Amino acid sequence: EAQVTQNPRYLITVTGKKLTVTCSQNMNHEYMSWYRQDPGLGLRQIYYSMNVEVTDKGDVPEGYKVSRKEKRNFPLILESPSPNQTSLYFCASTIRGTLSGANVLTFGAGSRLTVL
C-alpha cells in the first residue's frame, strides 16, 4: 500500500532530550515536507526537501533539523526540545519536486509530541 509512515505516533518527552521523528514513503516521491499543526494556527511548514540532499526552511524552522540522505526517508530532529514544540506533526510527500496543481501531497497519520 502506498503510504507515508511516521514514527512514533505518540511521544512524551522532557525538555532538552534529543529526539527524532522518522518519516518514510514508499512511493518514490521526490518532494517531502514536515508540518506542525497547532490549535488556532492551522498547519505551518517546518522544512521541505525537493530531492535527495536538497532541503530548505519553511515558515517555522527554529529548533528543528532535517536531513535527506535517501529518497524515501526524511527524519525530523529536535536537538533540544522545548515545551513550545509540543504539537501534532505531519510528514507529507509528492511525486515531483514541485507542488504544481498536478502534484498533490500525501500525508502521514501524524505524530503527537508532548514536551514537558
Added chain:
Amino acid sequence: GDSVTQMEGPVTLSEEAFLTINCTYTATGYPSLFWYVQYPGEGLQLLLKATKADDKGSNKGFEATYRKETTSFHLEKGSVQVSDSAVYFCALSDSGYSTLTFGKGTMLLVSP
C-alpha cells in the same frame, strides 16, 4: 507573502443541510488551490483542487470554483452527512510550487 483566510468554526449543521465554507487568498502569480480534509485522528487528504481561474474542483459531492476576480475558493456541498464531520483546510501552492500555504482550518460538525 502568500496567505489563506478561512471562516472560523466550528460550523454546526444538521444532516442534509447546505454547506458553505469561505476561503479567500492572497498570492502573487497564479497559484493552484486545494481543499484538504482531516477526519478525526487522521492525517490530511486531498478533497479537491483547481489549477486555474474558473476551474471547478469536485469530489464526494463537494465543489469549489477558483474565482480570480474575488480571490476566493469557497467550498460547498448541497446536503451534508454525519460522516462529513471533519476539519477542512483551504490551501494554495505558490508560483514557484515549492510550498503549500494552509488556512487555519474550519471544523464541521454535522448532527443527525
